[in-house]
Structure formats: C-alpha cells, structure tokens
Amino acid sequence: MNALSMAWAAVVAHPLFLIGLTLGVYQLGQALYERTRMALLHPLIVAIALLIPALWLLGLEYPVYRDAVFPLTMLLAPATVALGVPLYHxxxxxxxxxxxxxxxxxxxxLFVTILTLLLAWLLGADFTMLMTLAPKSxxxxxxxxxxxxxxxIAALAAGFVMYTAVLGALMGPWLLTVTGVTEPSARxxxxxxAAHAVGTSRALEEGDETGAFAALAxxxxxxxxxxxxxxxxxxxxMF
Incomplete structure (x- = not known):
C-alpha cells in the first residue's frame, strides 16, 4: 500500500469523515430541494440515495457508519423537542x-394502526412482523x-419508520390537496x-400553524x- 492509499484509508477511518459526508449530502439535497421544490428531491431522500452507494464504494458496514455519526444521532432528541416552539406560538x-x-x-x-396490522396479517405476516409494523407511524x-x-424487532421497526416518513412526505401533501383538505390545522x-417527524418538517414548510398541529399530532x-x-x-x- 503506497503513501496515498494509506492517507486515504486514514481519512476514511476518521469519524469526522462520515459526519462530514452525511452533512454534505444532506446540504446538497437541501440545495436541490430549495431550487426545484420537487418532493422526490427532499433532502432526506437525496441523503439516503447518496449515502448508501457511498458506503458501499468505501467498503464500510452500517455498524461502522452508525457508530461514527452517533453525535448526530444524539441531536435527534433535542431537535424533536424543538418542535415545541411552534406549539407554544x-x-x-x-x-x-x-x-x-x-x-x-x-x-x-386507530385507523393507521389497525389498517397496517390488517393488511400485514392478510399478506401472511407473523406476530413478530405485525408488532414490528405496529409503531411505524x-x-x-x-x-x-x-x-x-x-x-x-427494533432495528427493523426503525426501517419501517423511515419508509413511512419518506412516503408520507412525498405523497401526503398531494393527497390532502387532491381530496380538498386546505385547512392548515387539518393538514x-x-x-x-401519518408521517411523524418528517411529516412535521414538511408541514412546517406550509406554515407555522400547519407545523404546530403536525407537531402536536x-x-x-x-x-x-x-x-x-x-x-x-x-x-x-388474555383472550
């Protein structure tokens, strides 16, 4: 291994590299979304679409990435609590x-939970899968x-949560508009x-009141x- 390869390996192995990569692809997604306002270019979708092949090309397993970006994960709770600001207003x-x-x-x-469980049961899901799907929203x-x-399964539940969030952010506003739901509180x-934090983030783009009711829900x-x-x-x- 030559000096250049060793230097590159040292850079990739540094935890700040993956944090920087994560923030970089998200900022790229943010710039694309602000310019186009296309739902498919939501920063979260762009970040996922770029990070997965990047990790594959770098030969990094998910546990390595998870441990490296743990400081960003820690900020999830304060960011969620910050949604209380529009609630207060x-x-x-x-x-x-x-x-x-x-x-x-x-x-x-009730509708979201029962419909999810019913469809999964009709498709042959076992008890473990049903309980993994139940908290997807x-x-x-x-x-x-x-x-x-x-x-x-907690890890799999996190995947379903992400899928629900992305789908809700993509389809939710369009479905509400098509069905004639225009009241900010209802939206x-x-x-x-339906789409928890990502849906709330999308709702905040429509206005402070819409975001407040999304955070409350x-x-x-x-x-x-x-x-x-x-x-x-x-x-x-019991029965």
Whole structure:
C-alpha cells in the first residue's frame, strides 16, 4: 500500500469523515430541494440515495457508519423537542380545536394502526412482523422502544419508520390537496399522525400553524401508542 492509499484509508477511518459526508449530502439535497421544490428531491431522500452507494464504494458496514455519526444521532432528541416552539406560538389556536384534535387522534391513530396490522396479517405476516409494523407511524426512538416491548424487532421497526416518513412526505401533501383538505390545522394533523417527524418538517414548510398541529399530532400519537399498544397486546393474549 503506497503513501496515498494509506492517507486515504486514514481519512476514511476518521469519524469526522462520515459526519462530514452525511452533512454534505444532506446540504446538497437541501440545495436541490430549495431550487426545484420537487418532493422526490427532499433532502432526506437525496441523503439516503447518496449515502448508501457511498458506503458501499468505501467498503464500510452500517455498524461502522452508525457508530461514527452517533453525535448526530444524539441531536435527534433535542431537535424533536424543538418542535415545541411552534406549539407554544399557536397555543390559543390549539385550545380552540381541543375536541377535534382529540377525535382526530383517536380515529386517525386507530385507523393507521389497525389498517397496517390488517393488511400485514392478510399478506401472511407473523406476530413478530405485525408488532414490528405496529409503531411505524411514530418517531424512531419511540417506535424502536415500543416494538421491542411488544415483541417486534427494533432495528427493523426503525426501517419501517423511515419508509413511512419518506412516503408520507412525498405523497401526503398531494393527497390532502387532491381530496380538498386546505385547512392548515387539518393538514398538519394528518401529516403529523401519518408521517411523524418528517411529516412535521414538511408541514412546517406550509406554515407555522400547519407545523404546530403536525407537531402536536406527532407527540400525542407517540404518547398514546406507547401507552396503549402494549396494553392492547396484553389484553389480546388474555383472550
């Protein structure tokens, strides 16, 4: 191995290289998205599409990448908490819609979870896969914890969460527009319930009120599912 190859190997092995690579491809996606406003060029989608082949070409396994970018992962929780800012700014509006919010949460949350389980069961999924799919509309940390608690696979649940987020960010606003849903609060609730944090990020692009209701829906959906899904599974096994 010559000096150039050794130097390159040392650069790739440094944790800051993968952090820089991650931030770089995301910023590229952000620039493309701001210029085109195409849903397919959402920064998250671009980052995934570029990172996977980059890691393959570099010969790096996912555990190596995961450990290297752990500092970025740690920022996920503070970033999620920061979504409380638009909630605070729209508290008066949220109080006006207290009962519609609660009803939307119950109906929408139950529909999302039950329809997912029903379709997976009809397609032949076993119990482990069903419990892995059940929390797919929650944020990643909550979904992984809930999936593990009810007998699912935490790592696979994280993958389903990401798929749901990307699909929701791509299709959600278009479906809401096609079906005539124009009220910011309704659009926000829909995106937050179905596509959690990425849906909330997409909702914030439409306005502060839309983002606030999306953050509210995402938070309430996470709390309700984390509390009720394990109870529902336990009751199911009792009968």
């Amino acid at each position: 729209n508290l008066r509006r949220i109080r006006q819609y207290f009962w519609p919010v609660m009803i939307s949460l119950m109906v929408g949350g 929650l944020t990643t940390p909550i979904a992984m914890a809930v999936a593990e608690q009810v007998g699912g 926000g609730m829909s995106l937050g319930l 995402m938070s309430l959906m996470g709390i309700a599912t984390a509390l009720l899904l394990p109870v529902a599974v336990a009751v199911w096994f």
